[in-house]
Amino acid sequence: MKENVELVFEICVVIPKREAILKGDEDFDCGNVFARELKNAGLVVDRVIGNSDEFFKVAAPLETLGRAAAELRIMKRTHIGMDLQFDMVEVDAFVKQPDGSLFSWYERFQCYCHLMHGIVNNSKSSRILKFNRREIRWEVGEHLLPKLESEIIIKQIFPLHDDKIRKKLLKTWALQWWDFTTQPVDEIYAYYGSKIAIYFAFLGMYTQWLLFPAVVGLIVYFIDYGSANLVVLPAFFIAVILWAIMFSQFWKRKNAALLARWPITYGNAVDEEYKVVGMKGNAQPRQNPMDLIKLLEADRVKGKKVFTKYEWFNHLLRIRNDALIIISIICLQLPFELAYAHLYEVLNKDIIKFGLTAIYLATIQYITKLGGKVSVKLIMFEHNENPETRADSLVYKVFGLYFMQTYIGIFYHALLHRNFGTLRKVLIQRLLISEVVQNLIETSLPYINYNYKKYAVRQNKEKEEKGSAGTFQFTSRVEKEFLKASYTASTGEELEDGLFDDFLELALQFGMILMFACAFPPAFAMSALNNIMEIRTDALKLLAMMKRPVPRASATVGAWLNIFQFLILMSICTNCALLAWLFDEEGKWKIEPGLVVILIMEHALLLIKFGFSRLVPAEPAWVRAARAKNSSQARDMYTKRLLRTISGGEKTRELKKIE
């Protein structure tokens, strides 16, 4: 407490308000016991009594965090560029965060979890906890947190906003309307963790880059080139594809540059994940390959074989699961989508069309939910290394569903019916209306939800205190925050959070504008406008409408980048098909010079797509140089002593062997 004057409460535990506690029972009240145990664990607790719940705001002094980190054996970057287990005594050896703190938000969160889940009944006999009139028996050696959760005494545990930083971010980020190109990414990283910061960096760069095709697309669409029209559209197509290829590669460079600023340790999540229990206890028991490693040590040849077998088994399992999903999408979803698209094309009356769309939308909601659930079930059988690879696995599977759902109707109009009028109409409809509506829903739904909850609480309270005057007020910020929505995914919540929906929106938009670029060039301008809005609304959502999200370990876009790359590939093919069908007016399907040119163009673009990543390295030279310099400088400084340490250790090891 003395070292760290400004202790910030970062976690909140919610327990329902209890009836008046009898005298003498104070020691047994579960709230009191819980608070005492938290204090014993070295945490600082601030209890706030709200209207219907009691809130335990928890903070941790640095030494408590350090102790937890050492117990968790968290790996941290040291000055020699090597990740070593954290040790409180040798704090100076570790690289600090950009904002000067020792632990990142993700690491702090891990420590909180560890500290709170580590509360065990250490006494020699079971203890009685009282909750209203219920008596709960806390057995010897039992963990308190799961116990209280299973008894539904702890309603929720959630990370708390830090109001000072939140307000600062609101000013410098969400409400910076006019300068949309600069976002305080480092501060977002410090406050929300790497995954969310990366999302916003990606969104910002994508929006910035979109301005180029937006301008070109508008020029192509609104100026009539007369006889040159035949060349303008293919030229636009090539420019857009090159743009997309360069974007995906330059994003990798940007990501590498960002990671150079943040000392993030990956090994951490892989090795220690099974010991760290997530906030809501979502860590599954997972066969861990430790015994395999031991086998590898004992018998190299046999160990290698077993290991390879294990690796391939996992692979085949994942391939089987993906195949299952793909087959069911093709066999179940595709006919359904085609039927809808066909009926929509065939039907005449607007009312019937409207009814059909309503039924379709309802069904699709259900299908998506189901698909998400099935995917999560399948993924649970896979042996993914860590939660982030599990989340990536989910993203691939669920994106297949959304891909079909979003594009198959458009493909139907574009390729089968060659109905470019309907195609354009559908594109405008999807891009303008659905995105604006989605943005509105995205921001207003949590707000309405929040207000409704506030209203409900107020109603309850007023019912209880009928006599008193109607001057009801929320006494604490914490209670308001508790009522806010949490940042969850629309599907597969067990593995993903709200970033899933945000990335999904981006990916679907990217696919839409790119795959049908030749059919409707101004789509880029629409998306650019939408994204400029999106940055603000997403920021506002996170800062004002939602609870602070649980931080995640990953520091890349993950599966989404691969999906973007796949969409670029698809768009090369679809645009070539569109061009071929645009120019082949007579419907002859002959290999005329035009078609041959288009085929050659397609192959050239595919080659560029795959060659480009070799041309431009994914990591900027200065990042590599700076890293090499930093670590080599430090190493040079310590070489002698490091070597003495290692060779000394080697000698003692040999001595042990001799003994």
Add this chain to the structure above:
Amino acid sequence: MKENVELVFEICVVIPKREAILKGDEDFDCGNVFARELKNAGLVVDRVIGNSDEFFKVAAPLETLGRAAAELRIMKRTHIGMDLQFDMVEVDAFVKQPDGSLFSWYERFQCYCHLMHGIVNNSKSSRILKFNRREIRWEVGEHLLPKLESEIIIKQIFPLHDDKIRKKLLKTWALQWWDFTTQPVDEIYAYYGSKIAIYFAFLGMYTQWLLFPAVVGLIVYFIDYGSANLVVLPAFFIAVILWAIMFSQFWKRKNAALLARWPITYGNAVDEEYKVVGMKGNAQPRQNPMDLIKLLEADRVKGKKVFTKYEWFNHLLRIRNDALIIISIICLQLPFELAYAHLYEVLNKDIIKFGLTAIYLATIQYITKLGGKVSVKLIMFEHNENPETRADSLVYKVFGLYFMQTYIGIFYHALLHRNFGTLRKVLIQRLLISEVVQNLIETSLPYINYNYKKYAVRQNKEKEEKGSAGTFQFTSRVEKEFLKASYTASTGEELEDGLFDDFLELALQFGMILMFACAFPPAFAMSALNNIMEIRTDALKLLAMMKRPVPRASATVGAWLNIFQFLILMSICTNCALLAWLFDEEGKWKIEPGLVVILIMEHALLLIKFGFSRLVPAEPAWVRAARAKNSSQARDMYTKRLLRTISGGEKTRELKKIE
């Protein structure tokens, strides 16, 4: 000397035999001075007087090597998995080679070079060296080796064979005729270095894998399927492409597994290369980005900008060079090759054809030489990080030349004239005749050359000693070795060695059999047979016909793997074209169902090609696990002490700042 009883002489310096030395001049004779200086440098010298030259066989005791390695600041793998500067005192901290020695052959060679090039006139005045009647002035501070080389006193410096290991390898490797699948790769690594070991591992795996398409190809070709013929060929094509895709990915895994066995440090070559002078002084002064790094440290923003500029400048330079090469190949070589192919097709008389081919072959030789020279010139302007990236750059450029030269004629027959008869004839001719001839030349040429040189020496000697009886004999093994050919590339010798030709042969063969797989399925069987021979002949060549090659740093196939991947891509396209032309007998070029199927098949295969690397990781799980375990185990052991080292250093650094 005491620790290392079996001192092996590994380097040989050749100085012409001098006339009888006058008494009193012994101290000034350059041979004596050189030998004395070598001894002063800690090396052991064995002087052998041959028929016309004197050979200085040089060996280095371990402590001399260690001193040189420490001076060179060689980075070596330590037990904690981190590369640190070598230090003789803390030898135990470093990982040993698989054969138990401390230094790899590459490292030893670097040390020899450093020691020998480090001989400087340290006395206060210039010294006189006498060579026959010439007097050479060795100035103060001047390096002896370049001096003697520039005065053409040192004729050659070359690595010596170790007869014991060479004989063992002959028995276990080159003369193991019946079991072609197992090669003693680890011993090859220890004796020849990583690059050559990797070549033989690659060749072995490629040959093993070739057996599958060889068998299938024979079955497809020699059995008549009647009406099913229309399906068999595409099925064979798909199988072969999948085979090739899997091969290239599984090779990466194999390479990773090999590297897991050899403690190779990459950072080495990058950072220290400019200090290490190659055997023949082929290190060019090279702008090194050290000052850029300093700038980056001083001013991060400005440094980043300058660095990015530097990176892009280098990139654009390389792109410009590649574009130059590509354009000149297309504009100059392509018309020439097409003209030859066309004339060959048009001409009737066999004699004229023969003459034409003779002229063509002579010209092509000249063109290739020229191309190699131009490429080397261009590469010298590029800022490549180390000799291996320079060599890769050369490989890409020169392969373009050979690609045109080898395939354009075949394309001409296959695609333009649709003359499958000629195509097959050309394929058989190239695969059977040219490969066998090439193999013969490859092995016999150095042998003949060697014998001619021996004969010349004998002739010389006999002329000199006319009186004596004709019982001439080579007194020493060293002299015989000196007469052997060195392992050089046919083109661009400055950057590549004989591996260039060996890899080129493999790549051209791979392209030939894969790109025209549908036209001539039994080609695979021919190549498989040829490669089984190739392993033996290449091994024999290296062991018996050639000087021991200079070891190279790289431990991957390098540019050649990318070329293989490119050839797979090309072959998807060419085979689809071949199939389309095979089935489209009427020459209608219509998009019939057949053509659409072929197009879809092409796209599916292209997708698989690029998706496969995501499906199967390039590094086996056990390699990753073993590495993680090894380093983490060692780290856990030393964590405390390492941390104390680092944080202690940190404190002193801070203290310095305060001062």
